[in-house]
Amino acid sequence: MAIILDGKNLRDKIFENLKQRLNNMSEKPTLAVILVGDDPASQIYVKNKKKTAENLGINSIVINYPSDIPENVLLDKIKELNNDNKITAILVQLPLPKHIDKFRIIDSISPEKDVDGLTPYNSGKLFSGEEPYVYPCTPKGILLLLDEYNIELEGKHVVVIGRSNLVGKPVAQMLLNRNATVTMCHSHTKNLSDITKTADIVVSAVGKNIIGEKMLKSDCVVVDVGIFKDINGKICGDVDFASASKIAAYISPVPGGVGPMTIASLMLNTVELADSKRLR
Numbered sequence: 078m079a080i081i082l083d084g085k086n087l088r089d090k091i092f093e094n095l096k097q098r099l100n101n102m103s104e105k106p107t108l109a110v111i112l113v114g115d116d117p118a119s120q121i122y123v124k125n126k127k128k129t130a131e132n133l134g135i136n137s138i139v140i141n142y143p144s145d146i147p148e149n150v151l152l153d154k155i156k157e158l159n160n161d162n163k164i165t166a167i168l169v170q171l172p173l174p175k176h177i178d179k180f181r182i183i184d185s186i187s188p189e190k191d192v193d194g195l196t197p198y199n200s201g202k203l204f205s206g207e208e209p210y211v212y213p214c215t216p217k218g219i220l221l222l223l224d225e226y227n228i229e230l231e232g233k234h235v236v237v238i239g240r241s242n243l244v245g246k247p248v249a250q251m252l253l254n255r256n257a258t259v260t261m262c263h264s265h266t267k268n269l270s271d272i273t274k275t276a277d278i279v280v281s282a283v284g285k286n287i288i289g290e291k292m293l294k295s296d297c298v299v300v301d302v303g304i305f306k307d308i309n310g311k312i313c314g315d316v317d318f319a320s321a322s323k324i325a326a327y328i329s330p331v332p333g334g335v336g337p338m339t340i341a342s343l344m345l346n347t348v349e350l351a352d353s354k355r356l357r
């Protein structure tokens with residue numbers, strides 16, 4: 078049976094360490110989260126982020142807008158937050174309503190306050206192999222989890238499924254920067270299972286149940302990023318955990334794997350942005 082990549086356990090360790098770092102900070106960082114609309118999942122995510130920040134000693138403010146907010150109102154608010162010396166980190170909860178250009182919104186966040194590392198400045202740094210202010214939260218959480226279990230990346234064949242700016246592309250680049258051999262797959266990939274069968278590590282960020290044991294090589298590592306509800310309302314990942322855990326050497330569960338690592342990375346990034354501000 079596979080060893081579980083336990084994101085909750087590592088998150089708790091990271092939080093213990095962060096609490097100490099925050100205790101030693103004379104000025105607590107402030108995380109500003111912008112939430113547009115009333116998507117129930119986004120509302121839960123934002124509530125959890127606020128609660129977690131406050132439990133750790135990070136100030137947090139949530140700015141709510143109705144889904145029909147004009148784009149320029151959002152841009153003005155981000156400009157105000159960029160110029161507000163009390164704000165350390167800015168997160169715009171995605172997805173945004175269709176009438177809003179998400180690229181324009183993300184581009185307007187100051188790179189030194191861009192807590193999810195998604196601005197062109199920070200992603201450009203990542204893709205050129207330089208240090209961004211911070212790395213995107215979910216990819217950073219995935220690498221922290223693999224490192225916690227001493228999973229070797231150098232020279233390993235990693236298959237990343239999904240090519241979003243939020244997860245697939247940055248995690249692939251971070252793995253490449255760590256000298257993995259990375260193959261990227263997406264909805265147009267032919268014969269996905271022929272590719273995944275050659276993987277030492279599979280990172281699946283799709284949001285559909287697409288990976289079963291027959292698609293995996295013995296003793297591989299499986300990182301399941303996907304989260305969605307099945308028809309019975311049960312939270313699922315991309316991977317059929319019961320069968321895959323019989324063949325894999327390591328596997329991350331859903332829930333309890335990458336999800337807690339994403340929130341841990343968000344808190345880490347907020348503190349890192351505060352530290353980098355002190356040094357500027």
Ligand code: NAP
Binds near residue numbers: 240264
């Ligand atoms: P996204 O923007 O919807 O991207 C999904 C990707 O999956 C796309 O690149 C798409 O390909 C690809 N895809 C769709 N069907 C496929 C198939 N049958 N075979 C292979 N590839 C396929 O999603 P995302 O934002 O990256 O999120 C992905 C999943 O991770 C979602 O379930 C999301 O809820 C979850 N997530 C979890 C966390 C966490 O903290 N655990 C954080 C972020 C996201 P195309 O590009 O060709 O369309």
